[in-house]
Amino acid sequence: MIVETCRDQIVGQALKKPMRISLELVPREENEFIEEVKEVTSHFPSVDLINVPDIRRNDFRSWDACRLVSSVIDNRVPHIRSCDFTSRNVATLLQYLDEAAVKEVLVVSGDEMPGQTEEGMKALELIEYLKQYRPSLKVYGAIDPYRNSLSKEIAYCKDKLSAGADGFFTQPLFDLKLLEIYAEQLNETDVFWGLCPVVGERNHNYWMKRNAVVFPKGFSPELQWNRDFSSAVVDFVGKCGGNVYFMPIKVPVVDYLDGII
Numbered sequence: 001m002i003v004e005t006c007r008d009q010i011v012g013q014a015l016k017k018p019m020r021i022s023l024e025l026v027p028r029e030e031n032e033f034i035e036e037v038k039e040v041t042s043h044f045p046s047v048d049l050i051n052v053p054d055i056r057r058n059d060f061r062s063w064d065a066c067r068l069v070s071s072v073i074d075n076r077v078p079h080i081r082s083c084d085f086t087s088r089n090v091a092t093l094l095q096y097l098d099e100a101a102v103k104e105v106l107v108v109s110g111d112e113m114p115g116q117t118e119e120g121m122k123a124l125e126l127i128e129y130l131k132q133y134r135p136s137l138k139v140y141g142a143i144d145p146y147r148n149s150l151s152k153e154i155a156y157c158k159d160k161l162s163a164g165a166d167g168f169f170t171q172p173l174f175d176l177k178l179l180e181i182y183a184e185q186l187n188e189t190d191v192f193w194g195l196c197p198v199v200g201e202r203n204h205n206y207w208m209k210r211n212a213v214v215f216p217k218g219f220s221p222e223l224q225w226n227r228d229f230s231s232a233v234v235d236f237v238g239k240c241g242g243n244v245y246f247m248p249i250k251v252p253v254v255d256y257l258d259g260i261i
Helices: 008-016 030-043 062-068 090-100 123-133 150-163 176-185 201-211 223-240 253-257
Strands: 021-024 049-052 076-081 104-108 138-143 167-172 190-195 243-246
Touching (some): 030 253, 123 138, 123 150, 138 190, 150 176, 176 190, 176 223
Parallel strands (some): 021 243, 104 138, 138 167
């Protein structure tokens, strides 16, 4: 079993820090988002934090969403798109984060919007800026295990750590063997391992074409396979150290997670 192969030093790390569980919730409409967060925290008290994607085409941004639910859940992690900020306007981001009273953020590169006339900051630049001007802020970088070769992605992770990143959120993984390799490479790093149910052939094809995911042998785009895999990952992470976060896209949250967390 993969769980049994985790190294002693990783287990030692797990004993020092209990596993945190995050849920990724997409803000679409203010009242709807507030109610969704209330429902999640009521049904799943083990969820320690929520992480909130930033939908650039909406006026309702990730930090706005985090501010709205500050009385519902204390730990909120807005996604920050580095490409949206330049050296001329990045100071406004500090104001947004202060108003939202967040203690943790996730920096992603993002895609520049059509018609954008000024090149935005790189993820490394924004990580370094945030740690310089808000040193108490916990700043996570992103890991995409399917974007590059393993060596390139690990090298990029090390660059982010050198820039000041405190840890990482991964894109969803679908293979325990791949997770184990990354866990060994990042065994002293605070990582949230991503999980997302892939249900239906259309969704399956999307992940392969859009995100270059290589699914393991035996994968099935059925809810039960995803539940079994998520349970195995939670078991692995609980024994070997780290955290998990769930992206319950296309399926009801309770149907996916009930009995897993």
